[in-house]
Amino acid sequence: MRAPLLLLLLAIPAAAQEAVAIVGGRVITNAGAPIEGGTVLMAGGRVTAVTRAPPPPGHRIVDATAKWVTPGIFPAMTQLGLVEVNAVEPANDTEAGRAPASAALDAAVAFNPTDSAIPIARLEGVTAAASAPTASRTLFVGQGMVVSLAEGVTRPLKPRAFQYVVLGERGAATAGGSRSAAWVELVNALEEASRVRSGLLPILRDQHRDLRVTREDAEALVPVVTGEVPLFVRVDRASDIRQVLTLKARYPAIRLVVVSGREAWLVARELAAAGVGVVTTGMDNLPDDFEALAATMENVGRLVAAGVTVGLGTPNLDPSFQPRLLPQYAGNLVAEGRLPGRVGLSWEQAFATITSGPAALLGLADMGRIAPGARADVVVWDGDPLELASAPTTIFIGGVEQPMESRQTELARRYRPGAPGDLPPAYRR
Numbered sequence: 001m002r003a004p005l006l007l008l009l010l011a012i013p014a015a016a017q018e019a020v021a022i023v024g025g026r027v028i029t030n031a032g033a034p035i036e037g038g039t040v041l042m043a044g045g046r047v048t049a050v051t052r053a054p055p056p057p058g059h060r061i062v063d064a065t066a067k068w069v070t071p072g073i074f075p076a077m078t079q080l081g082l083v084e085v086n087a088v089e090p091a092n093d094t095e096a097g098r099a100p101a102s103a104a105l106d107a108a109v110a111f112n113p114t115d116s117a118i119p120i121a122r123l124e125g126v127t128a129a130a131s132a133p134t135a136s137r138t139l140f141v142g143q144g145m146v147v148s149l150a151e152g153v154t155r156p157l158k159p160r161a162f163q164y165v166v167l168g169e170r171g172a173a174t175a176g177g178s179r180s181a182a183w184v185e186l187v188n189a190l191e192e193a194s195r196v197r198s199g200l201l202p203i204l205r206d207q208h209r210d211l212r213v214t215r216e217d218a219e220a221l222v223p224v225v226t227g228e229v230p231l232f233v234r235v236d237r238a239s240d241i242r243q244v245l246t247l248k249a250r251y252p253a254i255r256l257v258v259v260s261g262r263e264a265w266l267v268a269r270e271l272a273a274a275g276v277g278v279v280t281t282g283m284d285n286l287p288d289d290f291e292a293l294a295a296t297m298e299n300v301g302r303l304v305a306a307g308v309t310v311g312l313g314t315p316n317l318d319p320s321f322q323p324r325l326l327p328q329y330a331g332n333l334v335a336e337g338r339l340p341g342r343v344g345l346s347w348e349q350a351f352a353t354i355t356s357g358p359a360a361l362l363g364l365a366d367m368g369r370i371a372p373g374a375r376a377d378v379v380v381w382d383g384d385p386l387e388l389a390s391a392p393t394t395i396f397i398g399g400v401e402q403p404m405e406s407r408q409t410e411l412a413r414r415y416r417p418g419a420p421g422d423l424p425p426a427y428r429r
Contacts, residue, residue, distance in 0.1 A: 019043040020399065021055030022380060025064030030071055030356040030369035040069055042376040045399040050370055062394055064380045070351070071368050072127025072377035072397065073385075075323035076279040076358035077232075077259060077313025080118055080131045081111045081147050081156075103189065104216035105142030107133055108159030117322065119406040122149040124324035125385060125392045127377035128157060130313065130362060135166040135234070139174055139185055143220060144232065146362060148377075150397035161362055162257070163224045166234045167244065169291050183243065189213045190251060193221035227253030230362065232279065234259040234315065237291035238266040245274050257361050260315045261303075262295040268306035277309035277361045281316045282329035282353075283336065300333055300353065301343035311358035326354045331386035350386060 020042045027038035029050060041049040041059065055061065111131075121129070132144030141164035145156040166174070167182055175182035196218045213221075223229040231254060233244050241264060247254055258264055261278045264271060271278065282300060287293045296302075303310050312329055314321050330350040337344020345353070352368075359368030366375050376399035383390035395402040 017044055018399070019048075019059045020062060020396070020401075021059035022062045022064050022069055022378065022394075023055060025067045025069035025380060027370060028068065028070040028351065029371060030352060031371040038069065040370055040378060042378065042396065042399045045376055047370055047372055047374045047376050047378070049372055062380065064394075067393065068381040068383065068385060068390075069370070070125075070379050070381065070385055071355045071370055071374075072379050072395070073125045073324075073326060073354050074311075074358045074368050074377075075126060075129045075313050075326055075354065076311030076361060077315045078129045078131050078323045079134070079314075080121065080129050080149070080323065081113065081115045081145075082107060082131060082133060084112065084115055084117075102138035102140035102213070102217055103142060103163060103165075104214065104220040105133065105140075106145075106160060106220075107131060107143060108145045108156045111145065111147065111156050113153050113155075116407045118147075118149050119151070119403075120408060121322060121324045122151075122395065122397075122402060123392070123404060123406045123409070124322075125327065125379045125381070125395065126324055127379065127395065127397045128367060129323060130161065130358060131156075132162070132164045132232070135170055135174065137174070139167065139171050139182060140165050140189065140217065141234075143229075146364065148397060150400060151402055158362075158364070160220075160223075160229065162230045162232050163221065164232045164234070164259070168235045168237060168240050169289060170234070179240065179243075187250075189217065189221055190225055190247075192218040193225050194251075197222045197225060225251050225254060227255050230255040230257050232257045232259050236260050236262040236289075236295075238263040238294065240291065241267050242270065245270060245276065248274055248276075255363070259313075262292040262299065264308075265296060265299045265302035266294055268303050268308055271303070272307035277311065277357070278303055279311050279313045279315060279358070279361065281314065282312050282326075283332050284316060297336055298343040301337060301345055304345055304349050304353075305343060309357055309360050310353050311361050312353045313358070327385050328388060330354050331388070334386060347386065 022040040024037055027035040039051050039055055126149055128148050131147050133141050135141050143160040144162045144164050146158040146161045148157040171182040172179045175185045192213050224231045235241055256276045258278045261280050264278050283297045285295045285297045287295050300310050312326050314323055330353055333345040333350045334347055336342050356368035376396055378396045379392050380394040381390050382393050
């Protein structure tokens with residue numbers, strides 16, 4: 001039994017094996033009430049204890065007195081690691097409009113750990129994120145991933161973490177012009193996956209618009225029908241969401257997550273009863289198309305009040321949008337609840353939408369909280385993380401302290417005002 005343990009310890013980076021104690025802060029655990037003056041112990045990349053007692057010997061001390069200690073921010077939908085410059089096609093792996101495959105597309109193989117947006121988001125407290133491409137030629141976007149934003153990471157934390165499909169107006173247009181056509185195409189693909197699961201060959205397509213999927217697509221959908229990975233379904237209209245919920249009766253093991261869901265509040269009780277969560281932008285009340293006429297700022301508040309698990313992400317925004325702004329979105333949901341007659345969130349509920357909520361939707365029980373055994377993604381803030389004036393002072397990802405640097409900080413240091421000799425020649429006067 002000792003050999004496997006030794007191999008496991010050798011596989012953990014030396015920095016992660018370091019025993020660290022964060023002491024004196026206001027600890028937000030997402031697993032109970034805040035702990036004032038708490039101590040968070042970490043070792044081997046995991047949280048080992050959360051207590052009010054002084055740390056045991058052998059721990060490096062991080063003083064968090066008068067600061068907040070929280071789980072890292074975990075956006076539920078981004079394009080981190082997939083796009084460097086949105087308008088430059090060779091630097092953008094979010095679309096595959098000319099690919100013969102669809103559901104089989106794997107975002108993990110396109111993951112770029114040197115994406116400049118990663119350290120920018122990390123510097124603002126984002127420690128992990130779900131990342132996926134955007135819709136292009138077919139209903140199926142492909143397989144999304146969960147990425148760690150730790151410096152030096154070369155591979156996704158969890159590849160093929162979820163399957164992503166687009167219905168509603170966009171799906172209807174892709175499938176031939178109607179929602180009924182999109183539904184037939186979706187169910188057909190899931191049936192092909194069921195055939196493959198049963199050891200049967202899929203009915204291969206022989207034309208571009210034929211309903212049949214490729215063998216690779218059918219194989220990629222097998223974990224969806226078995227419930228091994230969730231199916232993220234982008235849909236907004238309440239009637240479309242109700243139709244999506246009927247998949248639960250046809251495929252009992254399927255794990256559904258609604259993405260965008262601007263009219264989801266109208267079916268909040270049905271979503272809660274079915275155990276279906278929602279990934280959304282936050283406060284989006286613009287009826288910019290017919291499937292979002294009932295959009296409201298109270299969408300998230302009403303969903304959470306009904307018992308729906310919600311994770312904030314950026315599904316309706318340009319890939320260049322920075323998920324580092326999600327604490328601001330969560331804070332706005334708190335403010336919404338303080339307006340007379342409005343439905344918003346408590347602080348604890350809002351913070352959960354950017355930490356434990358996304359982790360729960362992805363089935364990652366060891367993330368989004370500070371508790372013994374949880375992954376040591378921990379951020380120390382100089383104030384309330386949902387306040388705009390607050391910022392991280394120390395960041396741990398997988399128990400390893402991260403550099404507080406990004407391209408912006410490097411450029412600011414290089415071109416900061418100072419003596420002429422401090423600037424590159426082109427900037428000297």
